[in-house]
Amino acid sequence: MNLATSERPLRVAIIGAGPAGFYAAEALLKQKELICHIDFFNRLPTPYGLVREGVAPDHQSIKAVTRVFDKIAGNAVVRYFGNVTIGRDLSLAELKLYYDQVVFAVGAQSDRSMGIPGEDL
Numbered sequence: 001m002n003l004a005t006s007e008r009p010l011r012v013a014i015i016g017a018g019p020a021g022f023y024a025a026e027a028l029l030k031q032k033e034l035i036c037h038i039d040f041f042n043r044l045p046t047p048y049g050l051v052r053e054g055v056a057p058d059h060q061s062i063k064a065v066t067r068v069f070d071k072i073a074g075n076a077v078v079r080y081f082g083n084v085t086i087g088r089d090l091s092l093a094e095l096k097l098y099y100d101q102v103v104f105a106v107g108a109q110s111d112r113s114m115g116i117p118g119e120d121l
């Protein structure tokens, strides 16, 4: 049975539901010859990563990108599993049992120290 067909869709797990995760899903869904099912796993219950938690409320035009993400999330082949931390609740080895591809789009979850005096002020 051929992979990425309606008989056997490509099963993709995307870890992280921020912009990078949604753009990865969009790129997959745009390939009409590729039949895929996409599952998002996100550490937080809510999606959109730092667009929700980082971008300031007065930057509404930037936050408007979530309308595009809503459309992607509403696609019948896309599912969303919130409150799941990969590496704690599920391992990569477990995901590999069920998915053909695993995309990590987890952003930068901690600050990178530059080692300069006063940077912690």
Ligand SMILES: Cc1cc2nc3c(=O)[nH]c(=O)nc-3n(C[C@H](O)[C@H](O)[C@H](O)COP(=O)(O)OP(=O)(O)OC[C@H]3O[C@@H](n4cnc5c(N)ncnc54)[C@H](O)[C@@H]3O)c2cc1C
Pocket (backbone or CB within 6 Å): 015, 016, 017, 018, 019, 020, 021, 041, 042, 043, 044, 047, 048, 049, 050, 051, 053, 054, 055, 056, 059, 062, 084, 085, 086, 087, 105, 106, 107, 108, 109
């Ligand atoms: C304070 C602040 C203000 C900003 N303002 C702007 C702005 O005005 N304009 C602009 O263009 N950009 C702005 N940015 C930058 C923008 O938010 C980021 O560039 C963008 O969100 C990065 O997208 P991403 O998908 O790579 O990561 P993120 O948005 O960080 O998404 C990563 C996702 O992965 C999830 N995740 C992480 N680890 C795991 C795990 N182990 N298991 C499951 N899920 C996991 C997280 O919960 C998150 O949902 C701002 C950022 C910050 C911090």
